[in-house]
Amino acid sequence: MLSKVISAVYFLLCVTSFVFTSAQDPYLTKALQLMSETPLIDGHNDLPWQLRKLNNNQLNQVDLNTINSTHTSIPKIKEGRLGAQFWSAYVPCTTQYKDAVRQTIEQIDVVHRMCQKYPxxxxxxxxxxxxxxxxxxxxxxxxxxVEGGHSIDSSLGTLRMMYQLGVRYLTLTHSCNTPWADNWRVDTGTDPSEHDGLSPxxxxxxxxxxxxxxxxDLAHVTEKVMNQALDISKAPVIFSHSSAYSVCPHKRNVPDDILRRVNQTRGIVMVNFYNDYVTCSPFANLSNVADHFDHIKTVGGAGILGFGGDYDGVTRVPVGLEDVSKVPHLVAELLRRGWTDEEVKAALGENLLRVLREVEEVRDSLNATSPDDVPIPYDEVQNSCRTNYGYPDPPESGGAVHVFSTAALLLTLTLQGLITSA
Structure with missing residues (x-):
């Protein structure tokens, strides 16, 4: 009860502060008005991972009304006018081939429990x-x-079950290759390419x-994977937390040719606030982030923009965007730079809502299509922690299982393409 009273008092103080501040800044006044009409939808927040790091997911020991060690809390959410948040169910690459699925399910569970504890x-x-x-x-x-394809352990059945638990995007890789996709570090030369992008x-x-x-979600993948996914996906794609490569040439950012393809395929790039991706240095400010919004709008149009702050997943954030409460000031900066109301509302949430609706429409158009149950070839995932139940025993000559399985995969992909185009 006391925590709710504290939260209410804090909220009133925040509102009072905003009223006073906005009286001095007509752009902030306008920003708050637009945010009252269109939900701010953020593509990526790692608060669930902070809950694991700080309390091993013991949510009963945490009060999100009073926590002050994170970028995100309930008072900060209210002050920042956060209408919708994709919470990241992230587990590190070190869990790959070990307990990634279990740990990811536990992160999904903590999001469900957050909603139950603070309805x-x-x-x-x-x-x-x-x-x-x-x-x-x-x-x-x-x-x-879910941030990272390693979380599904190369299993389409696991992917489907995560969808049933409420997962609505999968970042194809994090910062490691999976048995079926290359990650962004390949483009830096740090990791070797294992699949020339995406495997079958x-x-x-x-x-x-x-x-x-x-x-x-194509954040964290190589440019080759970006292009391959854009080629084959029947629905618009997203970059849940990536910025513009031309403004900061970091391989986690999106090149101009991909921005143009995202426009052509009606996807979205949700701008990341991490200093290293904003200025390619440890230091950045709110204006630097707005530069990414301006560049993406110039190259790909206002229709592909969104917000993907990456709060609580990064160690450095820009001056002026210290936590989730500060986002209205970024919206005000866009207005100050001459953005129209329509462009701001598109970036706030209308673009993501459109993308999600189109993904839902594609899903509905495929509702007569059977689930894909062709497994990944065993020799592409074989390791000491994985059993081979269901796979045929490899013949004495070796290699035949792989050839057969890969042929089956290619046949499946071909047939799916023919069925869709028919």
């Missing part, structure tokens, strides 16, 4: 309709994105995500 603030959401309903109720719609099974993953209605 006055969070509403669990899985659809574009849910986001708008939460906005109507003045709650933060809470969606889940990686293309299966993308198509099964289309069938499910799960957003394909």
């Amino acid at each position: 006055e603030t969070f509403m669990f959401a899985t659809s574009s309709q849910d986001i708008m309903e939460a906005f109507r109720l003045n709650k933060t719609a809470s969606l889940i994105g 099974f990686g293309k299966q993953v993308v198509l099964e995500m289309n069938r499910l209605g799960m957003l394909v």
Whole structure:
């Protein structure tokens, strides 16, 4: 009870502060008005991982009304006018081939429990309709994105079950290769390419995500994977937390030719606030982040923009964007730079809502398509922690299992393409 009183008092102080500040800044006044009409939808926040690091997911030991060691808290969410958040169900690459699935499920669980513990603030959401309903109720719609293909352990069945648990995007890689996709570090020369982008099974993953209605997230992948996914995906793709490569030439950012392809395929790039991706240095400010918004709008149009702050997943954030409460000031800066109301509202949430609706439409158009149940070839995932139940015993001559399985994968992909084009 005391924590709720403290939260209410803090909220009133924040509102009072905003009223006073906005009286001095007409752009902030306008920003707050637009945010009252269109939900701010953020593509990536790692608060669930902070809850694991700080308290081993013991949510009963944490009060999100009073926590001050994170970029995100309930008072900061309210002050920042956060309409919807994709919470990241992230586990490190060190879990790959070990317990990645278990740990990811535990991160999904903590998001569900956040919504159950704070129903006055969070509403669990899985659809574009849910986001708008939460906005109507003045709650933060809470969606889940799994950050890293290693979390599904090369299993389409696991992918499907995560969708059933509410996961609405999968980042194809994090900062390590999976048995079916190359990660962004390949483009830096730090990691070797293992698949020349996506393997045949990686293309299966993308198509099964289309069938499910799960957003394909290309943050953290190589440029080759970006192009391959854009080639084969039947639905718009997202970059949940990436910025513009031309402004900061970091391989986690999006090159101009990809920005133009995202425009052509009606996807979205949700701008990351991490200093290293904003200025390619440890130091950045709010204006530097706005430069990325300006550049992406110039190259790809206002229709591909969104917000993907990466709060609580990074060690450095820009001056002026110290936590989630500060985002209205970035919106004000865009208005100050001459952005129209329509362009701002598109970036706030209308673009993501459109993308999500189109992904849902593709899902509905494929509802007669059977789930893909062709497994990844065993020799592509064989390791000391993995059993081979269901796979045929390899023949004495060796190699035949792999040839057969890869042929089956290629046949499946070809047939899916023929069925869709028919």
